[in-house]
Amino acid sequence: MSSTAICPEWDPINKDEWRGVWVFIETLEGEVNEASLQLLNPGRVIADKINTELVGVIVGHNVKQMLKEPIYYGADKVIYVEDSRLSIYTPEIFAETLIALIRRYKPEILLAAGTLRGREMIPYVANVLKAGITADCTDFDVDVKTRDLIMIRPPFGATLLAHIRAPNRRPQISTVRPNVFRLPERDPSRRGEIIEERVDIPEPRIKLISSQDIRVEEIPIEKAEIIISGGRGIGSPEGFKMLEELAGLLNGVVAGSRKAVDAGWISHERQVGQTGKSVKASLYVAVGISGAAQHLFGIREAMTVVAVNNDPEAPIFENADYGIVADYREAIPALIEEINKRRSKAR
Ligand SMILES: Cc1cc2nc3c(=O)[nH]c(=O)nc-3n(C[C@H](O)[C@H](O)[C@H](O)COP(=O)(O)OP(=O)(O)OC[C@H]3O[C@@H](n4cnc5c(N)ncnc54)[C@H](O)[C@@H]3O)c2cc1C
Numbered sequence: 001m002s003s004t005a006i007c008p009e010w011d012p013i014n015k016d017e018w019r020g021v022w023v024f025i026e027t028l029e030g031e032v033n034e035a036s037l038q039l040l041n042p043g044r045v046i047a048d049k050i051n052t053e054l055v056g057v058i059v060g061h062n063v064k065q066m067l068k069e070p071i072y073y074g075a076d077k078v079i080y081v082e083d084s085r086l087s088i089y090t091p092e093i094f095a096e097t098l099i100a101l102i103r104r105y106k107p108e109i110l111l112a113a114g115t116l117r118g119r120e121m122i123p124y125v126a127n128v129l130k131a132g133i134t135a136d137c138t139d140f141d142v143d144v145k146t147r148d149l150i151m152i153r154p155p156f157g158a159t160l161l162a163h164i165r166a167p168n169r170r171p172q173i174s175t176v177r178p179n180v181f182r183l184p185e186r187d188p189s190r191r192g193e194i195i196e197e198r199v200d201i202p203e204p205r206i207k208l209i210s211s212q213d214i215r216v217e218e219i220p221i222e223k224a225e226i227i228i229s230g231g232r233g234i235g236s237p238e239g240f241k242m243l244e245e246l247a248g249l250l251n252g253v254v255a256g257s258r259k260a261v262d263a264g265w266i267s268h269e270r271q272v273g274q275t276g277k278s279v280k281a282s283l284y285v286a287v288g289i290s291g292a293a294q295h296l297f298g299i300r301e302a303m304t305v306v307a308v309n310n311d312p313e314a315p316i317f318e319n320a321d322y323g324i325v326a327d328y329r330e331a332i333p334a335l336i337e338e339i340n341k342r343r344s345k346a347r
Contacts, residue, residue: 018108018170021047035113035178040074061087061095071192095124100199114175133173179278226252227281232259234287273298291316
């Protein structure tokens with residue numbers, strides 16, 4: 001069924017008027033968001049295949065010192081809007097600014113990171129432009145003849161991969177989960193065009209009355225080098241205290257499976273997997289986690305996986321570099337004791 005049949009009010013578009021691959025580059029407190037820069041990796045491949053330019057788009061306040069970064073990571077150009085009204089993030093104003101740029105330049109593809117901000121404002125953009133969106137993509141291809149982007153993502157609850165196209169809409173919009181693509185090599189010798197744009201920023205309907213910083217005690221799991229992750233096998237919040245002790249000794253952080261999140265033992269922002277986060281830790285210790293496909297999806301980029309499980313048949317062992325078949329209530333204290341022993345000897 002074509003999209004015009006689903007939404008008869010959508011005007012037909014002339015695909016030939018739309019050219020270029022855009023990556024929306026998020027910035028926060030003077031820093032470029034790494035998950036956005038990662039998208040310059042697939043963006044570059046797609047742009048080269050359809051022989052078009054790769055553009056990084058930045059909107060915000062005090063962004064000038066960051067404009068070259070997307071070029072260093074592979075963009076041909078950066079288009080930006082610098083405006084004090086963008087000093088505080090509200091989804092509507094950021095989305096409206098991006099929409100104004102899209103209407104002006106007509107890019108055929110827009111990629112954005114599936115961060116909190118991306119998940120909030122990009123569906124708004126897609127809705128206003130009546131373009132549709134494929135969220136949480138994990139890979140891309142492109143049909144060189146039709147210039148249709150093939151947006152690849154796991155469908156809910158299955159191990160298959162769905163290949164999604166939007167042949168009658170432009171821009172083709174996708175969000176991508178952080179850490180699925182590697183950061184491209186940074187090359188400060190790269191040169192590219194930087195274009196400043198001005199847009200009429202509308203009065204926001206949402207007014208910020210006050211804001212409060214939430215203290216984040218730990219490094220986000222997607223940035224952690226060492227992760228001790230617990231599953232349903234942990235059995236209780238007290239069990240997680242043991243994992244925290246081990247994580248503390250190793251300068252790591254604690255994460256969990258969806259079952260551990262559902263049980264309320266750990267917060268959703270620490271969930272690893274398809275509907276949680278993808279991690280790229282050097283060491284991932286999976287404790288009391290069976291190794292379901294949706295969990296394994298989140299640890300594809302982890303370097304060394306150690307599994308602790310009392311069931312020798314648990315599928316996690318097939319995906320682990322090292323396995324300990326044991327009750328975690330014995331294995332984890334033994335590990336803690338051994339680390340402490342070796343450290344006191346080394347002193
Ligand atoms: C659409 C969809 C999305 C999903 N997204 C995610 C996701 O993002 N992340 C995710 O994790 N899951 C996700 N799931 C759920 C996933 O399918 C599994 O149900 C889940 O990962 C299982 O969690 P678990 O391994 O903690 O629990 P279980 O599968 O119940 O495994 C518990 C393990 O603990 C072991 N165990 C028990 N007691 C002990 C003990 N004392 N010592 C040592 N080992 C012990 C058991 O042998 C078992 O292997 C998703 C499912 C769907 C349908």
